[in-house]
Amino acid sequence: MEEVQYLDWSNSIQILNKAYEAGLFVLIIGPKGTGKTSLVRDFAKNKNINLDSINFSLRTRESHLIGTKTLKEGTVSFDEGLLIKSMKSGDMLYLDEINSAEADVLLRLDEALDDRRQIVLKESTGEVVKAEESWFVVSTINPLTHSGTKELPPQLLSRFPVRIRLEYPPENIELEIVKKHISGNHESEILQAIKLANTLRQAAAVEELFYSPSLRETIAFGKLLDKGMSSKQVADIVFGNVYAQWGNIEYQKVSDIITSMFGN
Template identity: 30%
Template structure:
């Protein structure tokens, strides 16, 4: 699906015409002419209410924080928003080694001379892209400090030894954070005040079924609903802390269906895509039992796909 087809898709999903018109006006006022491509996301985001709120926030010029547990579609939503605004994405994944110089840039040698090598945030904000600050609650204080003036009304940053960095008017920031991951922490009030926050809902059976049918149009309707219910069973066990998040893997579920389509049985495919990621034997057995209650292990392509 091209970027234009993706935008038309959302018109059919219930996004208000005036909101789509505002997004079109934004694209017209800020045409993208850079080398980086505006790529259509792999999947559309299914959830009109959340998409409406998020798009409205970005059109208003706000910085957006998407907070929620695993497999709620935070990065998929960010990719969809970028297409609707006609801007490319720069993704910055925070971890212990990400510091200010990585984000903004640093001195380096080129041709025997010292020159400035810009970082991903520098590249994004000067070009006017969408900067995704992934897992922002894993960032070090030093890394966050350089973002404060970029994220508030000043929209600029003093780069020591170089010119002041001014944001392109079309630049937008989208931060994501998960709850309860090892190494995460609470965001301080000064940083939180620079964002509007959306708490991402857990996708229900309807949204999951729509996603599965979008990716696999020939997936039998009853099987699509079964797969969605299966994924919700795994989430329930995860939230009850009976299994870890390893088996709660939407990408793994989709990969398992691709393997089945190419000839593997359901048992083989789900072992490779989901349960094999559980290295604790007891946890793996529990995940296998959950799947077995919904789907026979010997089912193959004929039972799961039509035609």
């Protein structure tokens, strides 16, 4: 898929630039689909720096970060993990959804991220790996309402003294973003879909609904209109049907909203 240029509506690139120049690590906080990953990719691309990414989950192990011993043709060697590789190369490291990692993994990260920026390879030779001067780390966390996410330990939070908060954009800006991703001209229908998305987001924020649609949904809405589908049908498919997961009452609530906005 072709890369769409990031629309920097909240001046985040400037903050990333300043943090990079000051050698400070950055934490981006915001719900899914608010452009966190695209922001980081766009920044790295424009700065022409190499970007290594780790997407954290409960299954992420220390060995993914640090590395593993391997046996090749009778000799033991060490396959370096992404964290070690990135420290040595001085690249940019993107730690995505860091708050879904297990405590032991976070502890190891903390070791590398403290002011000395070094880590002891106790898994291998005991060598001390020191990060290159240019090493830059950006991580993201989802707000605590997301299932599977945990609170980040305070000392780890303090390794990222620059914090960027990304929320869903204002309507007119979300419209501009969606338009970057599509070819057709469906401005009024898309604006209606954004209003629907915001209604559902607000309901989810006060726990009246279980799911909050992101920019991925409003973009998908535009893309299906490009394919000639009707806005009512697309609204059902992209926004409505997912709520059936929580039963018929939840689904019906949203279905009624869609009908009131897009007709029958």
